[in-house]
Amino acid sequence: MGKAEEIGKKALKLYKSLTDEHSIADESGVIKRLGQDWVALGLKYYPYQIMKLMSDISSEEVAAEGMYQFGYKCGKEICSRYISLGKEGRAAIEFTCAGATYFGWGAIEIIEFTEERGVARVYNSFEARSYFANNKRKSSVPQCNFFRGVMAGVGHTYWNREAKAKELKCIAMGDKYCEVEAVAV
Structure with missing residues (x-):
């Protein structure tokens, strides 16, 4: 396990204390869809x-x-x-x-x-x-x-x-x- 996955796993575990929703990012903090990298921003902020x-x-x-x-x-x-x-x-x-x-x-x-x-x-x-x-x-x-x-x-x-x-x-x-x-x- 790399450093990003190690940190990400801890972060996702911590965030589970706030919500039961499934994370859209993987354990390394990356969102992949259709072979591309993505980022999710709340509508309060974007656009x-x-x-x-x-x-x-x-x-x-x-x-x-x-x-x-x-x-x-x-x-x-x-x-x-x-x-x-x-x-x-x-x-x-x-x-x-x-x-x-x-x-x-x-x-x-x-x-x-x-x-x-x-x-x-x-x-x-x-x-x-x-x-x-x-x-x-x-x-x-x-x-x-x-x-x-x-x-x-x-x-x-x-x-x-x-x-x-x-x-x-x-x-x-x-x-x-x-x-x-x-x-x-």
């Missing part, structure tokens, strides 16, 4: 606290754009990964959405995905839930900047050209679901 910090340093617009660009990059990479696994066209989009649900981003429903436009709904959006974990009031602006970027990145990969996305509805604003539209540009 809301990062957005707030970026807003305090610069502006809300810059924070939203930063999260959007991060999502754009992730959307392109994730969709491309499914294509490399042999999931072509619409199947790559469906697997991207299924993966998002698997990893707790929310329940994703594809409403439309044509050669020019895509619309998806997110029920239980992690970004909207993070907003409400830190605020008791509704937001005056949509909060799902990461997912908006993911949609644009997926569209970019699917359409093989630049894409942009906007959030039409948001749970944080009082809607029943978040709805994002991506269009080819």
